[in-house]
Amino acid sequence: MNYQGNIFRPPSEAYSILLQVTTGCSHNKCSFCSMYKGSRFTIKDDATIMADIDFAAAHCRGQDRLFLCDGDALIIPQKRLVGILQAVKTKLPWVTRVGTYANTKSIRMKSPEQLRELRENGLGIAYMGLESGDDQTLGAINKGADSGRMIETGRKIRDAGIKLSITVLLGIAGVERSAVHALETGRVLSAIDPEYVGALSLMLTDGSPLYEAAQNGTFTLPSPTGVLEELGIMFAATELSNGYFHANHASNYLPIKALLPRDKEKTLKLIDKALSGKLSLKPEYLRGL
Structure with missing residues (x-):
């Protein structure tokens, strides 16, 4: 496979065929x-992509899912993206689902009819980073969209019949807006009603502006207890009709895997138990990205 730069994929795509169709991230701000600092966003040429599909046809017969890397494959022009999906369907007939990252910009560029066409050609799930439902926080982290835009595009994906997995970040609002961030994120998640929510705990990485802000004292990351309190507020404020809320990423202090609404009360009791000291939190040395 022709891989350029670092390759990233969601945890749930760990065993998928990783087909790199773009490099970098179209937003990257x-x-x-x-993740993509110093990496220029490009769409790879069709010859390279098709050669990689041929390679997968010969060597990846044990993998029944495929993920389109990197940061935002959905931004590829419709005709080219449909051609890629059709080649996957033809040459890798055992693949049951194709996934991709998506952001508000790329989703808005596709019409509802185009999104349905992508679904009909095998695109089964999109992963969207919400991070926060708090408009002030979204502006501070340069996300490029407000909560209204997040709700609009999230619903648009769902209406097209493509499953949606949304990522939120515990701690991203800092200490000062922690509770507001948690409540507003629950509001936006409820409005979108995705099939999957993945809550990660922010880990500051060297080279990011937020890391520099923490170093110079203009951003303060909540304590482990503060992050757990934030999770409790967010989880209590989230209403899903039939969706999974996971906080079992390696970055999290307390692993949670809940189906809403079924497991809501049980999970809130688990969080309360951890906050009261009756359950141990994951130590720092075991956390990771």
Whole structure:
């Protein structure tokens, strides 16, 4: 496979065929992220992509899912993206689902009919980084969209029949707006009603503007207890009709895996138990990205 630069994928795509169709991120301005810093956003040429699909056809018969890397494959022009999906369907007929990262810019560029066309050609899930539902926080981290835009585009993906997995970041608002961030994020998640929510705890990485802000004292990350309190507020404020809320990423202090609404009360009791000291939190040395 022709890989350029660092390759990133969601945790749930760990065993997927990783087909790199773009390099970098089309936005690449989020203050908390250093994943694609120094990496220019490009769409790879069709010949390279098709050669990689041929390679997967010969060597990846044991993998039934495929993920389109890197930061935002959905931004590829419709005709080219449909061609890639059709080649996957033809040459890798055992693949049951194709996934991609998506952001508000790329989702808005696609019409509802185009999104349905992508679904009909195998695109089964999109991963969108909400991070926060608090407009002030979204502006501070240079996310490029407010909560209204997040709700609009999240619903648009869902209406097209493509499953949606949303990532939120515990601690991203700092100490000062922690509770507001948690409540507003629960509000936005409830309005979108995705199939999956993944809550990660912010880990500051060298090279990101937010890391520099923490170093110079203009941003303060909540304590482990503060992060857990934030999770409790956010979880209590989130209403999903039939969706999974996971906080079992390696960065989190307390692993949670809940189906809402079924597991809501049980999970809130688990968080309260941890806050009262009756459950141990994951030590720092075991946390990771």
